[in-house]
Amino acid sequence: MLLFSIIAAAIAPGIALLTFFYLKDRYDSEPLHMVIKVFLVGFLIVLPIMIIQRGMSLWFGDxxxxxxxxxxxxxxxxxxxxxxxHLIYNHTEFDEPYDGILYAVAISLGFATIENIMYAWFNHASLGALMIRALLPVSGHALFGVIMGYYLGRAKFSEGKLTRRFLLYSLVMPLFWHGVYDLILGTMTHFWLWYIVPLMMVLWYGGMGKVTRANNRSPFRLLKREEEVKL
Incomplete structure (x- = not known):
């Protein structure tokens, strides 16, 4: 029973955050089966990523x-x-800027959920430790996904040089913030909390701003307003 509770606690943050961001889609909700598929893709990439990272660590050092x-x-x-x-950017369901955020959050939380389960399993983690992970690495992955998806959405609905610029941002910006996050946790043993909490606050504030701006750029926004006026 305790093991079941710990596994459930490891899964719950990812599901809760994915639900939160799914409900933030204000104008044209994505098909739930598509979101779940992308979430499950996040499950599948954990092992290959771990193998690549292990090989790079042995080659380059730590x-x-x-x-x-x-x-x-x-x-x-x-x-x-x-x-x-390759799976989502040119998909017909990617039809408004916020969709980039939702799918990027979905794959990120799929990855973070399996990571969390593995942590709970191999480290016999307590519920308290999993609560901390829910507030830090799991939500961190979600917010890196928001950044990536926001710029993917900007790229999708831009033209020319702006498209290429936003595609570059969609990779570089989450990579930068993720790297800063990992550097804090990897190098600071005593005062890391004084740095990681402000960082998470900045990421949440910026992430919610990106959610609002992406929704405001939806082509379905005016259609919904017209329907509300008619009613």
Whole structure:
């Protein structure tokens, strides 16, 4: 029973956050089966990413800066970006800017959920430890997904040089913030909380702003207003 409770606690944050961001889609909700599929893709990439990271760690060593920005954040964010670009970016369901956020959050939380289950299983984690992970790494992955998806949405509905610029931002920006997050946790043993809490506050504030701006750019916004006026 205790094991079941711990596994449930490891899964719950990812499901709760995905539900939160799904409900933030104000104008044209995505098909739930599509969101779940992308969430499950996040499950599948954990093992290949771990293998790549292990090989890179053996090859390059564990220098904190290199590990944080290249081996950890670099590999994870690139794989998520690569799959989103090839599976979702040109999909017919990607029809408003917020969809980029939702699908990027879905794949990120799928990855974070399996990571959380593995942590709980191999470290015999307490419920308290899982609560901390819900507030930090799981929500961190979700917010990196918001950043990636926001710029994917901007790229999708831009033209020319702006498209290429936003595509670059969609990879570089989440990678940067993820790297900063990992560097803090990897190098600070005593005062990390004084840095990670402000960082998470900045990410949440910025992330919610991106959610609002993405929704405001929806082509369905005016249609919904017209329907409300008619009623």
């Amino acid at each position: 220098h904190p800066f290199l590990y944080s920005f290249v081996i950890s954040a670099g590999v994870e964010e690139f794989v998520k970006w690569f799959l989103l670009y």
